[in-house]
Amino acid sequence: MRNPLQLVLDFLSPPQEPAPSSVRKARPTFTSSPISSLSPTNQASGLGNPTSAANSATAVSGEIAIAHPRANRETVLEGMRVAYLFQRVRRRSIGFVVGPDGLEVRAPKWVTLKEVEMGLQERGEWVLRKWAELQERQKNIRQIEWREGASLDYLGEPIHLHLSPQNGRSELNDQRQLLLALPHSVEASQIRDAVQAWLMREAKVLFEQRLNHFAPLMGVQWRRLSLSNAGSRWGSARVDGAIRLNWRLIHLKPEAIDYVVVHELAHLHEMNHSPAFWKVVADILPDHLERRKALQKENLANWA
Numbered sequence: 001m002r003n004p005l006q007l008v009l010d011f012l013s014p015p016q017e018p019a020p021s022s023v024r025k026a027r028p029t030f031t032s033s034p035i036s037s038l039s040p041t042n043q044a045s046g047l048g049n050p051t052s053a054a055n056s057a058t059a060v061s062g063e064i065a066i067a068h069p070r071a072n073r074e075t076v077l078e079g080m081r082v083a084y085l086f087q088r089v090r091r092r093s094i095g096f097v098v099g100p101d102g103l104e105v106r107a108p109k110w111v112t113l114k115e116v117e118m119g120l121q122e123r124g125e126w127v128l129r130k131w132a133e134l135q136e137r138q139k140n141i142r143q144i145e146w147r148e149g150a151s152l153d154y155l156g157e158p159i160h161l162h163l164s165p166q167n168g169r170s171e172l173n174d175q176r177q178l179l180l181a182l183p184h185s186v187e188a189s190q191i192r193d194a195v196q197a198w199l200m201r202e203a204k205v206l207f208e209q210r211l212n213h214f215a216p217l218m219g220v221q222w223r224r225l226s227l228s229n230a231g232s233r234w235g236s237a238r239v240d241g242a243i244r245l246n247w248r249l250i251h252l253k254p255e256a257i258d259y260v261v262v263h264e265l266a267h268l269h270e271m272n273h274s275p276a277f278w279k280v281v282a283d284i285l286p287d288h289l290e291r292r293k294a295l296q297k298e299n300l301a302n303w304a
């Protein structure tokens with residue numbers, strides 16, 4: 001695979017001569033690209049035709065691996081059918097974007113479809129990898145269903161919601177059922193409010209306990225804990241010792257919670273992310289890098 005910078009530079013300079021010939025000179029390997037070799041029928045008939053690459057997609061059997069809802073062109077990348085949205089725009093180079101809808105390609109008017117196709121082939125592996133990463137992240141989205149029997153994670157393990165009108169207050173039993181002191185006729189939003197209130201209470205108790213555990217080990221003193229619900233923020237710390245922690249951390253494993261607690265306490269030593277700061281963290285949690293990586297895969301905003 002060529003250097004992506006080189007790829008961009010190629011497209012930055014408008015072709016002086018007719019595009020197909022200059023392209024073929026620069027890239028003699030194009031005619032034996034994966035597309036041609038994947039579809040022998042097209043290899044015979046389609047070579048030299050600027051749209052052969054797109055047409056050849058039909059020769060590849062199987063479902064479309066990436067299908068943009070507004071797709072207007074199709075290609076084959078690394079043997080996978082990809083239907084993408086192609087747009088002509090005023091810009092200086094070809095833009096490739098892999099988003100939740102799929103692949104979008106934007107190109108200036110002077111770039112030929114063949115050049116677009118070559119750009120795609122060069123980035124085939126990148127496109128598929130980005131898409132796989134997006135799918136993986138999508139899997140981590142956990143939309144909680146607020147109803148009897150639904151499950152959600154508590155300290156990294158699933159618990160199940162159970163309406164229990166006879167209960168005086170909500171509590172977790174030893175079968176990992178969260179017994180909610182609510183009548184069977186409640187609406188989803190009331191279940192959500194009751195569960196979130198319970199989670200927040202649990203979060204407050206646990207976070208305080210962990211702060212009290214780590215603060216003396218780190219030689220710091222925290223003063224006030226408040227719970228936040230910021231979409232992407234795990235926590236914050238102020239010089240005066242006030243700590244804010246995202247209550248949705250309660251969904252995650254204790255190791256993840258401890259990492260955030262230690263991180264915020266370390267800020268009471270160092271109000272930055274300098275090497276000195278990370279040393280304070282590492283002294284307490286030598287495996288903080290792995291914990292942080294695991295945490296980055298979680299998206300708290302998705303716990304809605």
Ligand SMILES: [Zn+2]
Pocket residue numbers: 263267272273
């Ligand atoms: Zn920080």
